[in-house]
Amino acid sequence: xxxxxxxxxREPRWWSSQGLQSRKIPDPVHSWLWEPGSLTRRLRSxxxxxxxxxxxxQTWGKPFAxxxxxxxxxxxxxxxxxxxxxxxxxxxxxxxRTIIPAATLKGIHRRLSRLGNRPLxxxxxxxxxxxxxxxxxxxxxxxNWTSEQISEGxxxxxxxxxxxxxxxxxxxxxxxxPALYVVAGxxxx
Numbered sequence: 001x002x003x004x005x006x007x008x009x010r011e012p013r014w015w016s017s018q019g020l021q022s023r024k025i026p027d028p029v030h031s032w033l034w035e036p037g038s039l040t041r042r043l044r045s046x047x048x049x050x051x052x053x054x055x056x057x058q059t060w061g062k063p064f065a066x067x068x069x070x071x072x073x074x075x076x077x078x079x080x081x082x083x084x085x086x087x088x089x090x091x092x093x094x095x096x097r098t099i100i101p102a103a104t105l106k107g108i109h110r111r112l113s114r115l116g117n118r119p120l121x122x123x124x125x126x127x128x129x130x131x132x133x134x135x136x137x138x139x140x141x142x143x144n145w146t147s148e149q150i151s152e153g154x155x156x157x158x159x160x161x162x163x164x165x166x167x168x169x170x171x172x173x174x175x176x177x178p179a180l181y182v183v184a185g186x187x188x189x
Contacts, residue, residue, distance in 0.1 A: 004062060005083065005097065006056060006083055007083055007175070008144050008146060012140045014136040014138050015136055015138065017034075017159075026157075029157045029176060032176050032184075033157060033176075040120075040121030040125070043093060043094065046183055046185075047093075047183065051086070052117070053087070055082070055083075055084050057082070058082045062075070063081065073101055079099050080098075080099070080100040080101075080102070082096075082120070086119070091179050091183065092177055093177055094175060094177060094180060095177065097171075100113070101168065104166075104169060108166065111123065112124075127165050127166065129165055130165050131163065134162045136159070136160050138157070138158045139157050156177060157175070159173070160172070160173040
């Protein structure tokens with residue numbers, strides 16, 4: 001059986017953004033977690049034009065149980081799973097995971113299955129039907145990562161947004177690597 005993710009050994013534990021006390025979140029992380037606009041746009045600005053997407057995996061597979069519940073998919077249903085590195089030059093700043101049910105990939109939204117190294121945010125944030133339905137955050141422990149981008153002992157903050165676009169839904173999960181705060185001018189926090 002295919003693994004659900006090349007980033008994680010198991011699904012991260014997500015918390016509602018409303019129930020979390022923001023003082024537990026380091027200052028440099030806070031503004032990235034609560035970024036209301038396009039992360040792609042903000043990263044392009046921080047990278048002074050050296051921004052790129054590296055597609056690491058795109059496949060039809062079974063999402064994690066929480067992802068299936070959140071998207072109201074039967075546990076046996078497959079969805080398009082896309083995992084990428086958002087980079088400044090060759091330095092990875094963000095690891096991202098997108099879960100797109102087949103029902104979302106209808107009509108003009110079929111293009112979401114053919115993005116390759118094009119940023120998802122560039123497409124969905126230009127769609128006037130886009131609505132963020134809910135939002136949660138996580139702090140992934142070092143022992144849960146399988147990605148080579150995570151150094152031993154690092155905890156990584158992330159956010160998960162459930163969007164409605166063109167009548168369908170998708171999850172976008174973004175995990176902020178320590179290099180992001182250096183590139184963005186926040187030091188080594």
